[in-house]
Amino acid sequence: MIEEPYRWVEAIANRGEYIETQLATGSPIAAVGYRDGILFLTLGRNRQKLFEIYDRIGLGAIGHPGDIERLRMAAIELASAEGFTRSAADVSLRRLAHYSLSPVLKTAFEQVYGAPYLARLLFAEIGAKQEADLFLRLEYDGAIATNQAGVAQARQDFGAISGTRQSTELMEAYLRAEHSAGSTFERALKVALDAWTVGHLALGDGGIKELPARDKMVAERKERLRAAGIEAAILERDGKIAIRYRALTEDEIHSALGD
Amino acid sequence: MDPVTLGSDQNFSGIGNDFPALLRRRGLLAPVPAQTAPVANPAWIPTQATTILAFKFQGGVLVAGDRRATSGNTVVYDRADKVLEIDRHSIMAIAGVPATAWEMARVLEHSFQFFRRTQLQEMSVDGKVRALSKLLRDNFGFVLQGVGVVVPIFATYDAGADPSARLYFYDAMGAQFEVTDYAATGSGSPAVRGILYYENTWGKKPLAKLNQEEAVTVALRALDTAAESDTATGGVDRNAKIFPVIKIVSRDGITTLPEKRIAALFKRSVA
Numbered sequence: 001m002i003e004e005p006y007r008w009v010e011a012i013a014n015r016g017e018y019i020e021t022q023l024a025t026g027s028p029i030a031a032v033g034y035r036d037g038i039l040f041l042t043l044g045r046n047r048q049k050l051f052e053i054y055d056r057i058g059l060g061a062i063g064h065p066g067d068i069e070r071l072r073m074a075a076i077e078l079a080s081a082e083g084f085t086r087s088a089a090d091v092s093l094r095r096l097a098h099y100s101l102s103p104v105l106k107t108a109f110e111q112v113y114g115a116p117y118l119a120r121l122l123f124a125e126i127g128a129k130q131e132a133d134l135f136l137r138l139e140y141d142g143a144i145a146t147n148q149a150g151v152a153q154a155r156q157d158f159g160a161i162s163g164t165r166q167s168t169e170l171m172e173a174y175l176r177a178e179h180s181a182g183s184t185f186e187r188a189l190k191v192a193l194d195a196w197t198v199g200h201l202a203l204g205d206g207g208i209k210e211l212p213a214r215d216k217m218v219a220e221r222k223e224r225l226r227a228a229g230i231e232a233a234i235l236e237r238d239g240k241i242a243i244r245y246r247a248l249t250e251d252e253i254h255s256a257l258g259d
Numbered sequence: 260m261d262p263v264t265l266g267s268d269q270n271f272s273g274i275g276n277d278f279p280a281l282l283r284r285r286g287l288l289a290p291v292p293a294q295t296a297p298v299a300n301p302a303w304i305p306t307q308a309t310t311i312l313a314f315k316f317q318g319g320v321l322v323a324g325d326r327r328a329t330s331g332n333t334v335v336y337d338r339a340d341k342v343l344e345i346d347r348h349s350i351m352a353i354a355g356v357p358a359t360a361w362e363m364a365r366v367l368e369h370s371f372q373f374f375r376r377t378q379l380q381e382m383s384v385d386g387k388v389r390a391l392s393k394l395l396r397d398n399f400g401f402v403l404q405g406v407g408v409v410v411p412i413f414a415t416y417d418a419g420a421d422p423s424a425r426l427y428f429y430d431a432m433g434a435q436f437e438v439t440d441y442a443a444t445g446s447g448s449p450a451v452r453g454i455l456y457y458e459n460t461w462g463k464k465p466l467a468k469l470n471q472e473e474a475v476t477v478a479l480r481a482l483d484t485a486a487e488s489d490t491a492t493g494g495v496d497r498n499a500k501i502f503p504v505i506k507i508v509s510r511d512g513i514t515t516l517p518e519k520r521i522a523a524l525f526k527r528s529v530a
Binding site: 048051052076080081083084085 | 278281282285287365366369372377
């Protein structure tokens with residue numbers, strides 16, 4: 001089948017479509033940079049979606065739990081081996097993603113007789129200063145998108161992933177409009193929760209195509225929070241501690257939200 | 260960072276996820292040496308670090324170590340740090356060959372983190388104690404060859420069902436001994452053990468009842484006494500103002516006593 005180039009292209013396109021369908025129900029994950037760190041937030045029903053990779057690197061993932069697990073484990077093994085042989089300062093998200101994970105994902109995606117990874121990953125790495133924070137989205141085909149300034153975009157202090165492209169783009173549009181880098185933790189938490197709500201409203205065939213009205217968002221958020229708890233984790237900027245990643249407790253989240 | 264094949268060595272037992280095993284797979288840690296016959300007169304004398312002590316007191320566990328590293332009759336270094344933080348609640352103090360001991364501490368520190376990150380839960384205190392035991396056992400081939408002997412003390416706080424400070428010492432083969440009151444290892448340890456036994460049995464109050472100031476005083480006096488007869492123990496260097504390293508493990512984590520405070524206590528109740 002794949003001797004003919006056209007068939008190969010067709011097979012890849014089908015496989016992309018298949019993976020997109022599988023990921024389409026994935027609950028959004030927002031990561032926002034604020035004055036004292038980076039906050040990851042999602043709403044979960046039963047499965048943990050936010051993970052510690054290394055001292056300064058966190059991960060939020062949607063997709064098949066088995067595939068997420070393999071990628072997560074590989075990332076931790078690579079970072080730990082590097083941190084052990086050299087130093088924690090030599091562990092870099094940029095190298096981890098570009099040099100190690102992306103090629104593996106691309107290969108798995110394009111070898112049409114093997115199984116691809118059903119996963120979409122959002123990494124963040126805390127910097128010494130806010131300008132050095134890195135948000136990095138890694139797709140199932142190895143594609144990488146970051147928050148860095150480029151030809152088509154200004155530097156952003158956030159990252160987002162969701163089940164569909166439309167939902168991700170709407171979340172990013174919301175964060176571009178509402179999020180400011182110098183936010184306090186409380187403000188960042190509220191904005192991230194709203195970004196999640198926007199992403200959630202945009203999922204599915206009947207999903208919204210434009211940013212929703214304020215009251216619709218509040219109603220939706222209330223409704224969702226009744227059914228599911230908030231999962232959140234932070235990377236702290238405080239240079240005095242080595243391990244910056246910390247999952248937030250329910251108490252911390254609710255007292256910061258003021259309820 | 261090397262390119263990877265993902266998940267190639269996953270297995271359900273989780274043994275493949277042991278951090279030392281990962282390092283060996285990648286050639287980053289020496290393989291466990293084959294059992295060899297003891298070497299009678301090794302041609303080369305390794306650097307040694309000596310005399311560490313730990314005991315439980317009111318505020319948790321106090322761990323102290325002198326600063327001297329020697330090689331035979333030679334003082335190699337006078338500011339060695341033998342009291343090493345492994346994680347937020349664990350300290351490993353070392354007597355023996357620093358090259359091996361520091362590497363062990365590094366492996367241990369990364370092992371605990373690796374376990375937490377991959378398994379999504381903290382390793383139990385028993386698991387941590389056992390991990391160090393395993394490293395010592397793996398190292399025993401080198402001990403027989405006359406290089407690389409390490410005799411550590413491990414102090415930690417168990418936040419589990421029965422929250423309490425826990426204290427262990429090891430022998431060179433990896434046997435772990437949990438102690439209720441105090442532990443000391445290294446060449447100066449006979450003198451230190453004598454003093455700690457005396458204080459605990461006939462002193463004004465048992466070690467467990469001492470407050471921080473009294474505990475530090477006992478630790479300084481014990482190390483100073485050890486240095487009096489053992490050349491390999493640095494004790495307190497009065498001229499160069501080099502003081503032992505003293506750390507405290509408690510429920511709140513690890514506190515390193517500032518040198519200024521140790522110096523003040525030394526001046527008041529030891530010198």
